[in-house]
Every structure is written in C-alpha cells, then in structure tokens.
Amino acid sequence: MGLETPLALLGLLGIVIPLVVHRMRNRELPRVVLPTFALLSRALARSQSKRAFTDLLLLVVRIAVIAAAVIALAAPYVRSRLRFGDGRRANVAIVIDDSLSMARREGGSSLIEAERTRAREVLAALPDGSEVSVVLAGKPARVLIPLTRDVSNAARTLERAPLSAVRSNDLGQALELALRQQHRGVLAERRVLVLSDFARHTALNPAELKGFELEGAAISFERIGTAPDKPNLYVAHAHATADPTRPNETSIAIEIRSTGSDLDGEGLQARVEVEVNGKVASRGSAPFERGVAKTVLHIPSPPASETTQAVVRIVTDDALAADNQASIVLGDADAVRLLLVNGDPQPASRNDELYYVTRALALMPPLELTLHTQTVDALSLAHVDLSGSDVVILANVPAPEAALAKRLVDFVEAGGGLIIAAGPRVDAAAYNARLGGVLPSHVRGSARCNDLHFALGSSPGALPEGLAGLREVRSKERLLIEPQAQLESLLSYEDELPALVARNQGEGRCLLLAASLDTEYGDLPLRPGFLPLLAAMIRDAAGATAAARANVAPGDSITLSAPRPDHFVEVRAPGGQTQRFWGQQPAEAPKFSATDALGVFEIRAGAAANEHAAKLKATFVVAPPQDESDLTPGVVPELGADVQPIAEPVTVHVPFAPWLWLAVFGLVVLEGVLRVRRRWAV
Amino acid sequence: MTKPYPASKAPNAPSKLLDQALTERIASLRVRASRAVDGIRSGMHKSPHRGASVIFAEHRDYRPGDDLRMLDWRAYARNDRYTVKHFEQETHLRAHLLLDLSASMAFDGGSPNTHKATYAATLLAAFGWICLGQGDAVGAFAFDTDLRKALPARNRPDHLEALLSVLALPVAHDRTLGKSASLASCLTALSERVGRRGLVLLASDLLDTEPEALAPLSRLSALGHDVMVLHIMHPQELEFPFKHGLRFEDAESLDSLEADADSVRTAYLAELDTFMRQCKERCVSAGARYAVARTDRPVQEVLAGLLMSARRAGWA
Numbered sequence: 001m002g003l004e005t006p007l008a009l010l011g012l013l014g015i016v017i018p019l020v021v022h023r024m025r026n027r028e029l030p031r032v033v034l035p036t037f038a039l040l041s042r043a044l045a046r047s048q049s050k051r052a053f054t055d056l057l058l059l060v061v062r063i064a065v066i067a068a069a070v071i072a073l074a075a076p077y078v079r080s081r082l083r084f085g086d087g088r089r090a091n092v093a094i095v096i097d098d099s100l101s102m103a104r105r106e107g108g109s110s111l112i113e114a115e116r117t118r119a120r121e122v123l124a125a126l127p128d129g130s131e132v133s134v135v136l137a138g139k140p141a142r143v144l145i146p147l148t149r150d151v152s153n154a155a156r157t158l159e160r161a162p163l164s165a166v167r168s169n170d171l172g173q174a175l176e177l178a179l180r181q182q183h184r185g186v187l188a189e190r191r192v193l194v195l196s197d198f199a200r201h202t203a204l205n206p207a208e209l210k211g212f213e214l215e216g217a218a219i220s221f222e223r224i225g226t227a228p229d230k231p232n233l234y235v236a237h238a239h240a241t242a243d244p245t246r247p248n249e250t251s252i253a254i255e256i257r258s259t260g261s262d263l264d265g266e267g268l269q270a271r272v273e274v275e276v277n278g279k280v281a282s283r284g285s286a287p288f289e290r291g292v293a294k295t296v297l298h299i300p301s302p303p304a305s306e307t308t309q310a311v312v313r314i315v316t317d318d319a320l321a322a323d324n325q326a327s328i329v330l331g332d333a334d335a336v337r338l339l340l341v342n343g344d345p346q347p348a349s350r351n352d353e354l355y356y357v358t359r360a361l362a363l364m365p366p367l368e369l370t371l372h373t374q375t376v377d378a379l380s381l382a383h384v385d386l387s388g389s390d391v392v393i394l395a396n397v398p399a400p401e402a403a404l405a406k407r408l409v410d411f412v413e414a415g416g417g418l419i420i421a422a423g424p425r426v427d428a429a430a431y432n433a434r435l436g437g438v439l440p441s442h443v444r445g446s447a448r449c450n451d452l453h454f455a456l457g458s459s460p461g462a463l464p465e466g467l468a469g470l471r472e473v474r475s476k477e478r479l480l481i482e483p484q485a486q487l488e489s490l491l492s493y494e495d496e497l498p499a500l501v502a503r504n505q506g507e508g509r510c511l512l513l514a515a516s517l518d519t520e521y522g523d524l525p526l527r528p529g530f531l532p533l534l535a536a537m538i539r540d541a542a543g544a545t546a547a548a549r550a551n552v553a554p555g556d557s558i559t560l561s562a563p564r565p566d567h568f569v570e571v572r573a574p575g576g577q578t579q580r581f582w583g584q585q586p587a588e589a590p591k592f593s594a595t596d597a598l599g600v601f602e603i604r605a606g607a608a609a610n611e612h613a614a615k616l617k618a619t620f621v622v623a624p625p626q627d628e629s630d631l632t633p634g635v636v637p638e639l640g641a642d643v644q645p646i647a648e649p650v651t652v653h654v655p656f657a658p659w660l661w662l663a664v665f666g667l668v669v670l671e672g673v674l675r676v677r678r679r680w681a682v
Numbered sequence: 683m684t685k686p687y688p689a690s691k692a693p694n695a696p697s698k699l700l701d702q703a704l705t706e707r708i709a710s711l712r713v714r715a716s717r718a719v720d721g722i723r724s725g726m727h728k729s730p731h732r733g734a735s736v737i738f739a740e741h742r743d744y745r746p747g748d749d750l751r752m753l754d755w756r757a758y759a760r761n762d763r764y765t766v767k768h769f770e771q772e773t774h775l776r777a778h779l780l781l782d783l784s785a786s787m788a789f790d791g792g793s794p795n796t797h798k799a800t801y802a803a804t805l806l807a808a809f810g811w812i813c814l815g816q817g818d819a820v821g822a823f824a825f826d827t828d829l830r831k832a833l834p835a836r837n838r839p840d841h842l843e844a845l846l847s848v849l850a851l852p853v854a855h856d857r858t859l860g861k862s863a864s865l866a867s868c869l870t871a872l873s874e875r876v877g878r879r880g881l882v883l884l885a886s887d888l889l890d891t892e893p894e895a896l897a898p899l900s901r902l903s904a905l906g907h908d909v910m911v912l913h914i915m916h917p918q919e920l921e922f923p924f925k926h927g928l929r930f931e932d933a934e935s936l937d938s939l940e941a942d943a944d945s946v947r948t949a950y951l952a953e954l955d956t957f958m959r960q961c962k963e964r965c966v967s968a969g970a971r972y973a974v975a976r977t978d979r980p981v982q983e984v985l986a987g988l989l990m991s992a993r994r995a996g997w998a
C-alpha cells in the first residue's frame with residue numbers, strides 16, 4: 001500500500017476543525033434569564049442524553065469525513081499482482097475445456113467451475129477496450145462468447161452460462177475456433193489462454209498448431225486441477241439379453257474398467273448395482289483383473305410391450321462420478337414393426353424381390369431405426385393382422401383383393417404407414433380402383449425409360465440425406481405416376497415425373513415409389529443411397545423418429561422424422577426437459593442437438609388435437625465418452641520457439657481513492673441525517 | 683353614577699403605575715361583582731341579604747317575626763293572605779388585589795415596557811382605581827416567597843395612594859434565595875386575611891408547577907369570593923424567539939442549562955402549551971376566572987377585555 005501524493009496528508013490537520021467547532025459549541029454561551037426555565041428544562045430532559053450521544057456521533061462522523069477526504073486526496077493505492085496479463089489492452093481468447101473429465105470434483109467444486117472462476121479472473125484483469133472471446137472445447141468445439149469489446153458483459157454471460165461437462169474433448173478444433181475469433185478483432189496484441197486438465201486423453205497435438213494462423217498470438221496452457229488421488233472406474237460395456245437359462249429374467253453383462261491405478265494387487269472389487277425405474281433391482285461385485293472387472297447381473301424381465309430404462313451404476317468411490325453409470329433401454333415398445341410383403345418371391349435369392357431390402361435392413365445402424373421385421377408373401381397378406389404392424393411395404397405386389405384393399409385403407413386411416421414399391425406385377429388400373437383412397441396420385445402403368453436419374457422433388461423434407469447416394473441411379477423402367485399440382489413429391493426423375501410421392505390420409509400416410517426395390521427397374525438397390533432412402537421412407541411412413549438403441553455421444557445431433565402438419569415430435573431429456581418440434585409445410589426434418597445430458601432420451605409423437613397423449617416412438621441413450629474416463633495427467637502441450645507464451649502477470653497499483661470518495665459521500669449523507677435527527681429528537 | 687377617582691392624588695413614584703393618560707382611557711370602565719358580596723354600606727353590587735331597594739326579589743307567606751313593613755297590603759286585599767314582599771339589597775364591593783412579586787416577575791426580556799411585575803401592578807392599580815371610583819373598598823397584598831405587604835380594604839378618598847405604594851413595591855431580585863415558599867402557601871395565607879366575601883384578583887405568572895399550587899383558589903371561591911386570575915406572561919415566554927446556542931438561567935434560582943434554541947423551540951412550546959392549559963383547567967375547576975395577560979398589550983385593552991368577558995359571563 002502506498003500514497004501517490006503523501007503531502008496531501010497534511011490536510012489531516014483539518015481534523016481539528018470539527019474538534020474546535022465542537023469545543024466552541026461548549027464555550028461560554030450568551031446568557032438568557034428565562035422565567036419559564038422549568039418548562040425548558042423539562043423539554044430538554046427527554047432528549048438530553050440522546051442529543052449528547054448524537055453530538056458525539058456527529059463529531060466522529062465529521063472527523064471521519066475530513067480524514068477520508070484527505071486520505072482520498074493523497075491518492076492511496078495497493079499493489080496488486082494481476083491475475084492475467086500486463087494490464088494492457090489485448091485481444092484475448094479463452095478456451096474452456098468442458099469435456100467429461102472436467103466434471104471431476106476437487107476441493108469441493110468441479111474442475112469446470114474452477115475453469116469458469118479462472119476465466120472470470122482473466123476477464124476481470126483486462127482493461128477496458130480489450131477484446132475477448134470464449135470457446136468451449138467439448139466436442140464439437142463451439143463459441144460460447146463471440147469476440148466482443150464489452151468485457152463486463154462477457155463476464156456476466158460467462159457467469160450465467162450453463163456449463164455441463166459431459167462431452168469428449170476437441171482442444172485442437174477449439175483452439176482453431178479461438179484463433180478465428182481473434183482474427184475478427186482489431187487489437188494487435190493477441191493472447192490465447194487454454195484451460196484444461198490436460199489429461200492423457202486430451203486430443204491436442206502441438207504439431208497441429210503449426211498449421212494454424214498464429215500470427216504472433218501468444219498462447220498459454222493452464223492446467224486446472226491436480227492429479228486425482230483415486231483410480232477412476234467406468235462402465236465400459238453394459239449389454240442386456242434375455243437369458244435362456246433363467247426364464248423371466250434378463251441378464252446384464254457388465255464390464256468395468258479402471259484407470260489411474262493398478263487395482264489387481266489390492267484385491268479391490270468393483271461394486272455395481274442395476275437400478276430399474278428408480279429402484280435397485282440387482283447388486284453385485286467383480287474383482288479387477290488387469291484393470292478390468294466383469295460380472296453378469298440378473299433382473300426381472302420387463303414386459304416386452306413396455307420400454308423400461310435400466311441404469312448400471314458403479315457404487316465404488318472413485319475419482320470421477322459422472323462416468324460411473326450407463327443406461328440401457330429394455331423392451332422394444334419403441335421399435336417400428338415392419339411388415340414386408342414380397343410380391344415376387346424367388347428361390348434364387350438375388351432374384352427375390354426383397355433380397356436387397358432385407359440385406360439393407362440388416363445393415364441398418366441402430367442409430368437410424370430399431371425395427372421388428374416380419375416378411376410375408378402376397379398371398380399370405382390376407383391372413384395377417386395388420387394392427388400388429390406400423391408400416392407395410394408392398395414390394396411389387398399385385399393389386400390386393402377388394403377386402404384386403406379395404407383393410408389396407410382402414411390401416412392407413414387409423415395411422416399406419418403404407419409404402420408401395422413398383423414392379424412388373426403392379427397393375428395400375430387395379431391399384432387405382434382398389435387403393436385409390438390412399439394412393440398419393442393416379443398410376444398410369446409402367447413405361448420404359450432410358451437411364452433416367454433421380455432429382456429432388458418439390459417436398460424433399462422427409463429425405464434428410466437428399467440426393468446423396470442417389471445421383472448415379474439409372475432407371476430403365478418406372479411406374480408412371482400422374483403429376484398433380486398439390487402432389488407431395490419427395491423424389492422425381494430428371495424429366496420431372498414423380499419418382500417418390502406421399503400423401504397423408506386420415507392419421508396415416510402412404511408413399512408410392514415409382515422404382516422397384518430390386519434391380520428389375522434399375523440399379524437403385526445397388527447405390528449407396530438405397531439404405532438411407534429406405535430408412536427415410538420407413539421413418540416417414542411410420543411417423544416415427546430416429547430410433548437408436550446404440551449410444552449417442554454427448555453433443556451429437558439427432559435427425560428426427562419430419563412431423564406432419566398439426567403433429568409434433570418431442571424429445572424428453574433425462575432431467576425431464578422437453579423440446580417439441582411442430583410439423584411444417586413443406587416438411588422439414590428437425591434436428592435435436594441438446595444432448596448435453598447423460599441417460600435415456602425419449603422421443604414422443606402426437607397430434608395437436610390431443611397434445612397430452614404423445615406416444616413413445618423411440619429412445620436413445622447418451623452415454624459418457626469412454627476416452628474421457630482416463631484421468632491420468634498428460635503433458636501440457638509445448639509450443640515451438642516461434643510461439644511465445646503469454647507474459648507473466650505484472651504488479652499494478654490499484655487506487656482505492658474512488659472508494660474513499662464514495663465513503664465521504666456516504667458519511668456526508670449520514671452527517672445530514674444525524675443533524676436532522678438531532679433537531680427532531682428534541 | 684359615581685365620579686371617577688382623581689388620579690392626580692396618586693404619589694409621584696407609584697403614580698408611574700397609573701398616569702393621567704391611563705386613567706382617562708379606563709374612566710368609562712366599571713366593575714360589577716357577579717356574585718353577591720357582603721358589604722356594610724349601600725352600593726352597586728348585589729348583596730346576599732334582602733333589604734329596601736327598588737329591585738323586587740320575591741313574594742312569600744308571612745311568618746311571625748317578619749317585619750310588618752314588608753307586608754304587601756295590596757296582595758292581602760286581593761286574596762286575603764298575608765304576604766311579605768322582598769327586595770334585593772345592593773351593597774358596596776370589597777376587592778382584594780393580589781400581586782405576585784416573585785423573582786420571575788422581574789423579567790422584562792430587555793424591554794422595560796414589558797416588565798412583568800410592573801405590568802401586573804399597573805393592571806391591578808387600574809382595576810383598584812375603577813373600584814375606588816365607584817365607591818368600592820379595595821385592599822392589596824404583595825407577596826413573593828412570603829407575604830411582603832398587606833393593605834386592608836378601604837374606600838377612603840386617600841386610599842389610592844396607599845394602594846399604589848403597595849403595588850409599586852420592587853420585585854425580589856435575589857436569586858440565591860431560591861423558591862423557599864410556594865405559590866400555594868402564599869395564597870393560603872392570603873385567603874385567611876381577605877375577610878368577608880368580595881372580589882379577589884390575582885396577578886401572577888403562576889410559575890409554580892406543583893399540582894396543588896392553585897388549590898387555595900378553590901378555598902377562596904368556597905368562601906364566596908369572586909376569584910379572578912390574571913396570568914401574566916411575557917411575549918418571549920410565549921414565543922421563545924431565541925436563536926442558536928444559549929445558556930438559559932432560571933429567574934428564581936441559580937440553575938442554568940445550555941441549549942440550542944432553534945432545536946428546542948418546538949418542545950418548549952409544547953411544554954408551555956401544556957402548562958398554560960393546566961393553569962386554566964385548575965383555575966376553572968377552582969371556580970376562578972382565568973385570563974392571560976401578555977405584557978406587550980395595552981393595559982386598558984386587557985382590562986376592558988377582562989371586564990367585558992366577565993360581564994358576558996355574568997361576572998361584572
């Protein structure tokens with residue numbers, strides 16, 4: 001602490017002024033004889049003691065006013081070491097690692113909160129006029145605060161920002177983003193501060209930095225947190241299967257791994273439990289062997305018609321709690337029940353109408369769809385209960401009999417999805433006559449065409465992949481679909497005749513594909529776009545959403561099926577937060593990206609007419625990224641000699657005269673209040 | 683109608699209380715007792731006794747022993763019953779002037795014209811002059827911590843001089859004496875000396891805050907006296923015009939205190955208001971008339987107001 005102008009302290013002699021005034025008030029006063037002295041004495045008696053105290057208080061306040069003002073004039077300051085930088089204006093980008101490993105708690109708070117605190121310290125140390133930006137390094141890296149000169153507003157934004165450490169790490173991309181943000185600034189002094197625990201898994205190769213346009217930016221890496229003092233356990237694998245040796249039970253195979261310490265020699269065991277619907281259904285333990293512990297727990301099988309969530313949880317105390325659990329979806333109520341009707345079964349498999357379809361569906365990633373598939377031939381269709389299916393695909397099927405056609409129409413009216421694929425057996429006139437109530441358009445028969453390619457239709461919203469993988473399709477023959485003004489066309493041929501059209505009928509939907517599902521009409525099944533097209537058609541017909549039983553990485557986006565007009569799709573996060581997407585015209589597949597929570601997400605669909613009766617359509621699990629579970633401290637990246645680190649913080653003089661002037665103002669106000677009180681106290 | 687008493691007969695020094703100009707201004711004022719008063723000689727005031735006069739009082743049946751001269755023969759002729767006719771008797775007034783000469787009455791606030799004791803004495807002198815002028819007997823008592831001088835009631839022509847000499851007594855200035863006697867004890871002593879019922883006029887600042895200070899007034903009233911209290915107050919006492927810090931000293935003792943006049947004014951005026959209200963209530967409850975006399979008001983104006991208000995109340 002020091003004074004800029006110590007001579008101003010001579011003004012402290014002014015303290016004697018109120019003392020003298022106070023003494024003068026007590027000097028020999030003019031005398032007045034008053035006959036009514038007794039009345040005056042009585043009036044004064046009530047407030048004499050209070051007045052004496054108030055007088056003393058006034059004296060103290062007046063002395064304090066003069067003392068504070070004099071000291072303020074002396075310009076006092078304290079020496080303070082800046083928490084960042086040298087007090088000069090600079091363009092500063094802060095990279096905050098919000099990967100899962102930063103959820104580790106140390107000293108009562110999480111590392112990501114420690115990062116936030118450090119970032120706020122940096123912002124507080126910047127002088128006015130500085131430029132700041134904040135980038136989050138969780139995968140994918142993204143900008144939390146774009147470059148701004150309003151440092152205080154940036155600090156407030158950072159304070160309020162919900163930081164959740166659940167993602168994997170992408171420091172390299174984050175650093176690149178930060179540098180891009182800096183290029184928007186005008187200040188030449190550029191600094192990048194990277195905050196992370198720099199665990200071994202941190203994906204930042206200093207060699208990559210040479211590819212960035214550093215242009216003289218100073219970069220510093222600060223490690224947040226220390227090495228964990230406990231090993232970290234995580235659920236590496238949890239898989240539920242029906243156990244044939246245990247009727248009515250489901251077996252859950254669990255594999256637990258540890259990092260950071262060799263537990264084999266310590267005889268420690270991983271204690272786990274399985275929780276179903278909030279209650280512990282099974283407990284068990286497993287010894288570690290080479291850092292891996294495996295066990296199988298059994299829980300009562302939930303009804304197949306229900307979708308049940310099970311949580312596998314490690315009970316053993318370890319370094320990071322966030323990766324100690326894995327969610328599993330039991331039951332398959334959310335699976336799309338698909339009925340494939342083979343209109344041209346063949347003993348030679350490659351000639352079979354559904355040869356390519358069944359293989360494509362077998363390759364369907366769980367992220368795309370969860371399917372329960374049933375295959376029948378055209379003759380058997382009449383004996384199948386359609387209410388057990390969500391989507392029916394008629395592949396090159398002759399026109400159904402009237403009774404069956406009526407059942408198909410009723411099926412669509414009741415909310416089912418019908419996909420009609422072309423083929424030589426499709427009788428256009430019969431289809432128009434019997435299924436005209438659900439067909440998107442009239443069919444005029446089949447016609448040869450000369451290697452026509454596909455083009456996007458007028459309403460391609462239900463095809464999230466668009467023409468990707470379909471551009472090279474060559475069609476030799478096609479079903480002639482009559483173009484209409486209001487026709488919902490997803491795909492068309494390059495001569496603008498419809499290739500894939502759709503129509504909403506009742507609660508259901510019907511799709512009509514002018515191409516065949518085998519190679520009879522072209523090479524569509526051989527093209528890479530066939531599988532996404534098939535998935536999109538099934539999703540669209542089912543009105544379902546992307547159903548994924550596989551784990552989704554935190555931060556990933558999920559493409560949902562485009563809801564029909566007056567219908568909606570909503571996603572409910574594990575914490576209960578719900579995001580709803582309403583159907584639009586033209587249809588557009590919404591993307592859900594709020595996957596920054598670990599656990600089971602539910603996708604429900606419903607209609608505006610009955611908003612509260614949304615039906616569960618699909619589930620997917622956001623699982624912790626396993627690479628983040630290795631908390632072993634890694635090496636803080638070292639830059640080449642051409643990249644300078646940020647200069648060490650300097651010591652500055654922080655004046656506190658403004659606070660003293662504020663105190664003077666407050667004391668003057670207090671003095672006025674006391675004077676008024678003194679007068680009114682009598 | 684009686685002739686005005688000649689003011690010129692007043693001695694030189696006491697005549698300051700009653701100069702020619704004042705007597706001319708109050709010459710038209712008259713004092714009438716509101717209650718019956720005992721007197722020996724005939725006068726203009728109502729007597730408790732029946733007698734011969736022109737004012738008819740009542741008829742009543744004759745009882746043996748009644749004066750036969752009072753029989754109303756006309757009534758006997760009309761209804762054959764002996765009826766006695768009574769008339770009001772009028773007598774002269776005995777007025778007793780009580781002057782407070784305690785140290786607090788020496789206050790003039792820096793203006794000799796508003797000296798409290800002088801003003802009170804002038805008021806009483808003027809009242810006595812009126813009474814003497816209409817043939818009533820006037821006595822005077824001056825007291826401070828004790829009775830200092832007493833003058834019996836007389837109505838002789840040379841009595842005014844003696845009366846003024848009593849009223850012109852100086853105020854006791856010795857503050858070291860303190861308040862050895864209370865207003866109550868002085869009034870009690872005086873009440874034993876005023877004799878037959880008449881009129882008692884007290885001029886005092888009543889600065890005795892004891893609750894029983896004015897209790898003797900009720901005894902005077904019970905004895906049949908018309909009691910009137912003139913509360914002598916200086917404008918500075920009423921308005922407290924002081925400013926800034928001052929050392930206030932008691933007029934009757936060595937007590938003093940320091941106070942900021944500006945800040946204490948409100949509380950002082952509240953206390954004064956309470957005090958004066960209590961004085962009035964105690965006087966009224968004692969059967970006395972009460973009036974405040976500011977020493978900056980003309981004597982004749984105060985006196986006229988006093989007599990007029992008393993007349994409206996049936997007092998004079």
